[in-house]
Amino acid sequence: MDALAAWSLTGRVRINGGDTMAEDEQQQGYTQWAPPAAMADAVDAFWQFWVPRHPQQGAPLRRQHRVLPDGCTDLIFDFHHAPGPAWLASSRLGIVGPMKRFVLVDLEPGAVSLGVRLRPGWAQALLGVSPRELCGLNVTVQDCAPALAQLQRRMEDCATPAHAMTLLQDTITQRWTSFRDVAKPRAVHALAHLQSCEGQVRMTALAHSLGVSERTLHRDILDEAGIAPKLLARVLRFQRAVSLLRANGGAALCDVALECGYADQAHLSRDVRELAGVSPSTLVG
Incomplete structure (x- = not known):
């Protein structure tokens, strides 16, 4: 079976x-x-x-x-x-x-x-x-x-x-x-990589690994995912941070920011406010 x-x-x-x-x-x-x-x-x-x-x-x-x-x-x-x-x-x-x-x-x-x-x-x-x-x-x-x-x-x-x-x-x-074979292989590969690394990748590096220009990568992902690759990477990184914060309510913002690839705690807090509409503490409280 x-x-x-x-x-x-x-x-x-x-x-x-x-x-x-x-x-x-x-x-x-x-x-x-x-x-x-x-x-x-x-x-x-x-x-x-x-x-x-x-x-x-x-x-x-x-x-x-x-x-x-x-x-x-x-x-x-x-x-x-x-x-x-x-x-x-x-x-x-x-x-x-x-x-x-x-x-x-x-x-x-x-x-x-x-x-x-x-x-x-x-x-x-x-x-x-x-x-x-x-x-x-x-x-x-x-x-x-x-x-x-x-x-x-x-x-x-x-x-x-x-x-x-x-x-x-x-x-x-x-x-x-x-x-399942209808999806475009190059876009599927790029999207799978973005999700596996939870958004922590530079688009120039991803495009180079696929052997395409960054402009082509942008078009492929926008057509297949509906949003631009940099925004998708940002959303995936945000989702990872929210998951960590919810799994451990006592997790320090600075530790979560570091693990998820944010520049610092303020960067994480700003992203949460822009994408979720509330502060990190309100979101997971």
Whole structure:
């Protein structure tokens, strides 16, 4: 049995031991699942974001969620959870392009999002859309990828949200199998290097390693990732810093700045404020 076949049997979303998605504490908040190893270069994660219908005791309902730039493109199925046989209302399948800075999303009680996050360079191959044209946008599939409109109808026809997530996983797996060779090798290699070093590379050095001019590198990455290589490197470095700060709330800013390639602590703080809209301490607090 190959890795993708194993994924089809064991990598599914399993919620409360079955296919129901009861509105309880287990479902509230954000959860993500890794793709099969064979798809890891193209897919960062499958994920679910569930807004509770009622606040937990003593805790107010959050009104907004801060989404940080990560260089990725997401395919997202949004709906309002309706307990009972009619489990969804106000459904929408959309594509969110790569972002240059944070976005604040209003949270509505009972809202649910099921999504797949595609790594830079794979939106064109797997979704048939140009990330460059969708940079900073949230567009319905009817407006940017009509071929995916049928997927929305099929997800709406699923018996439960868990079935809808399984269908999303199956669809992306099938598209990856069919279109994995469509991505441009030179751009894929450049983007893979940028991600593996978490943005800590000079564009002149990267262009030289690929045997192209810096101008050609800029065009390749802008076309395939939707944002310029220097900005993408900055976003990847920022994501690494945020990950370290969140993993260790007591980590000194100067140590994180040094590990992530910032000039100094002030440089890190300035980048966080510009990309996240708040200070490092507020972001991880």
